[in-house]
Amino acid sequence: MMEGLNDSVWMWNGGSRDEGNQYVEFRHEFTLSDLAEEAKLYISVDTEYAVWINGRFADSGQYDDFPDHKAYDVLPIGPYLRQGKNVLCVLAYYQGVNSFQYIQGLPGLIYTLEMKEKTIRSGGDAYCRVSPAYTSGPLPISTAQLGFTFEYDASGGDGWTDPDYRMTDAWKRAEAGRATNAYPGWYERPVRKLEVKERCGASLIAQGLFARLDESPGAIVAEVMQRDYLSHRLSRSIVKDGGSLRLPSSGGLSIKPEAFQPNGGVYLVLDMGREQCGFLELELDGEEGTIIDIAYGEHLDDLRVRASVRGKHFATRYRCGEGRQTFTHYMKRWAGRYLQLHIGGVRDTFTLYYAGLRSVEYPVEPKGEFRCPDRLHQQIEQVAVRTLHLCMHEHYEDTPWREQALYAMDSRNQALCGYYCFGEYDFPAASNRLFGEGLKDDCYLELTAPAKTPFTIPSFSFIWIVQLEEHLLYSGDFEQARANLGIVRRMMDRHTAQLFNGLLETPGSSAYWNFYDWADGLNGAGATAPGYKGLANKRFDAPLNLFLAMALEAAGRMANGCRDHTAARGYAETANKVKAAVHERFWDSAAQAYRTYAGEGEEEHYAELTQSLALCARVCPESLAGGLRQRLSSTGHGWVPVSLSYALFKFKALLDEPERYGQLVLGTIADDWGHMLYRGATSFWETKEGAEAFGQAGSLCHGWSAIPVYFYYAYILGVRPVEPGFRVFRVEPVRSVFHKAAGKIPTPYGDITVEWKQTENGLELKLEHPDGTVRQQDGEEGRF
Incomplete structure (x- = not known):
């Protein structure tokens, strides 16, 4: 176990151990005779934390982990300390209810502050109390994935993080709980800490009066906001003269007190200019008793922020204290472009200096560069990269x-x-x-990680193995490959042992969501609905077995790279048997296509995804592949089309004939991703339907829709690894789309730079690559 926390203890507030959604404040005072510039704070918590040293915010954010395998952070806090009296303050949040990124554990906070002069540890010298400002206990769930909403009453905020604050009788010594050896698998956060950055600028774009006809006790704030009646007013009838319509503002946006009416108040809609992700932050001058309900979202399709949809809630309530106040919610990130504030209960004074998000980012900078003559594709690449970055925090x-x-x-x-x-x-x-930590007894992965969910998607487990092999190929990290190979072996041994005539039967119980794409007949419709009992009949799915074949081949390449050649041959042989069985069972010679499903009572279903997977997995014999690729490229085949994210497989299948289908693939990217840009997108959507998808709950920022990045670099620039870490790489640019392109590809060895253009004499290529890497020449085969 990690030495820094060896003698510290888990602690919590003694009276609330069994409650979910708890906010507990901890305060630990100590003195120093000298400065401690090299001081480090080791800290871990279930579920989230925020730290202040001598009244200054230092950091926040627990890494998402498993209850029996805890991560800790090491925070350099020396600059915050001083000679004399010091105070360490921690706001700890315990979710206590499973969600899609959290597994219920025991509430607790543990820390060690290491200094040359002394060491400060969690335990009996710390004092704590349940937060008087945050609402603990039962609150509405935002979504099943995110957990609880929150509410905050600033009148309960008594300056407890201030170094000169005097504790009242409400503060009790923290109650020591588990010893550190309750967690046998300590590890330091494996990725860099998130950066809390500047406030996102926001502009007032709509305002007016709202009427609230009814709010019953216990009503959900988001639903109440969604039902409020809105009546637009010009800004000059709401905002005092001289008020700023852009925030943050030193002068503020002051609202005329006569605008406030009983059973309602003033609403404001703020635009942060583009999709943002970060912590909600408010700065205002108000009166105790004023209530601000705040909704956040990604669009204004309803001419208002969609605060509540299909049981999902995207709003909170802030009760003002008296006078000037600033609030930042460090316990959960919000994301979106717009905020809507419903402000009520004002008698005389309300000035808003800021409302918006304080940006929170994973510290990574774009290293790749892509340049082409087409401005639309340049813009698609830039927005795709930003979409990826917005979807990276503790994990993807x-x-x-x-x-x-x-x-x-x-x-x-x-x-x-x-x-x-x-x-x-x-x-x-x-x-x-x-x-890998979420591997279940049936040798499928949990749906998400870390999580315990009622069902999983089998095909996702197989694509994870493909992802592992790709990580080895791009990173050259054999240590990671070897660490995961045992898990892969367990998975493959279990599933190949269940093959019937070379095929894996589709898991039929309600514990499995047989999802393949957000498309007709492929989304496992009904599997996530309450009362679902599973498949009625025995069935075999072509997509599942095609993903299995890909996973087997990926496992073979991993094993070969890790010098387990016997296992590699076994995986390759089994993959060939699965592929042969898929072609025999699902190929329809009359339709000249692969059926999606086989089994009693199954209707004929043909999908672009199925054909694409068959081509990508090399299931389709070469004598048939050209014709199948031709039909896949056409518009009159009648097959169910792929969605944005699964277009990756269609594009890769077509680009096996790059000069023939390159224009089609890049034209489709221009049409579909350009469509989003022309609709005002600042990040790419979950599906082409945008916000209207999934019963008006579609996401407008979805990491899996950033796939144009891959095709620009891997096919237009043409650089792809052949052996792990780009030790051997190929350069095969698709030349049928643009007459020139240039860029830079980062590798573990350094950057590969490439520039090419078409000339009268053919292709002119300029290439620079780092020492230790070799370009594969035509006809050569990689050893990986």
Whole structure:
């Protein structure tokens, strides 16, 4: 176990151990005779923390982990300390209810502050209390993925983080709980700490009066806001003369007191200019008793922020204290572009200096560069990279707005793009490890990680193995590959032992969501609904077995790279048997296509995804592949089309004939991703339907839709690794789309720079690559 926390103890407030949604404040005072510039704070918590030293915010954010395998942070806090009296303050939050990024553990906080002069440890010298400002206990769930909403009463904020604050009788000595050896698997946060950055600028774009006809006791704030009646007013009828319509503002935005009416008040809609992710922050001058309800969202399709939709709640309540006040909610990130404030209960004074998000980012900079003659594609690449960055925090996230959850299919797309634009390898490795810790007894992964969910998606488990092999190929990290190979072996041994005539039967119980794409007949419709009993009949799914074949081949390449050649041959042989069985069982010679499903009572279903997977997995014989690729490229085949994210497989299948289909693939990217830009997107959507998808709960920032990045770098620039870490790489640019392109690809050895153009004499290529890397020449085969 990590030495810094050896003699510290877990502690909590003694009277509230069994309650979920707890906010507990801890205060630890100590004195120093000298400065302690090298001081380090080791800290871990279930579930989130924020730290102040001598009244100054220092850091926040627990790494998402498992209850029996805890991560800790090491915070350099020397600059915050001083001679004489010092105070360490921690706000600790305990969720206590499972969600898609959290597994219920025991509430607790542990820390060690190491200095040359002395060591400060959690335990009986710390005092704590339940926060009088935050509402602890039962509150509405925001989403199943995010957990609880929150409410805050600033009149209960008594300056407890101030170094000169005097504790009252409400403060009690913290109650010591478990010893540190209750966690046998301590580890330091495997990725860099998030950076809390500047406030996002916001502009007032709509305002008026709202009427609230009814708010019953216990009503959900988000639902109340959604029902409020809105009546637009010009800003000059609401805002006092001289008030700023852009925030933050030193002069503030002052609202005329006569604008406030009983059973309602004033609403403001603020635009942060583009999709943002960070901590809610308010700065205002108000009166005790004023209530601000705040909704956040990604669009204004309803001419208001959609605060509540299909049981999902994106709003909170802030009760003002008296006078000037600033509030930042460090316990959960919000994401979106717009905030809507419903302000009520004002008698005389309300001035808003800021409302918006304080940006929170994973510290990574774009290292890749892509340049082409087409401005639309340049803009798509830039927005795609930003979309990826917005979906990176403790781990990859599907969407920072609605879920913040780590899914295997999503993260595979994100990692594949991130290798090119960020050259970041530790981050995907850490996400991969979280998945591995979530391996279930049936040898499928949990749906998300870390989490305990009622069902999982089998195909995502197989694409995770593909993701592992791709991480080895791009990073050259054999240590990570070897660490995961045992998990891969368990998975493959279990599933290949269940093959029937070379095929894996589709798992039929309600514990499995047989999802393949957000498309008709592929989304496992009904599997997530309450009361679902599972499949009625025995069934075999082509997509599941195609993903299995890909996983087997990926496992073979990993094993070969790790010098387990016997296992590699076994995986390759089994993959060939599965592929042969897929072609035999699902190929329809009359339709000249692969059926999606086989089984009693199954209707004929043909999908672009199924054909694409068959081509990518090399299931389709070469004599048939050209014709299948031709039909896949056409518009009249009648097959169910792929969605944005799963277009990755279609594009890769077509680009096996790059000069023939390059224009089609890049034209489709221009049409579909350009469509989002023309609709005002500042990040790319979950599906082409945008906000209207999923019963008006579609995400407008989804990491898996950043896939154009991969095709710009891997196909237009044409640089792809052949052996781990780009030790051997190929350069094969697609030349049928642009007459020239240039860029830079980060690798573990350094940057590969490439510039090419078409001339009268053919292709002119300029290439620079770092020592230790070799370009593969035509006809050569890689050893990996």
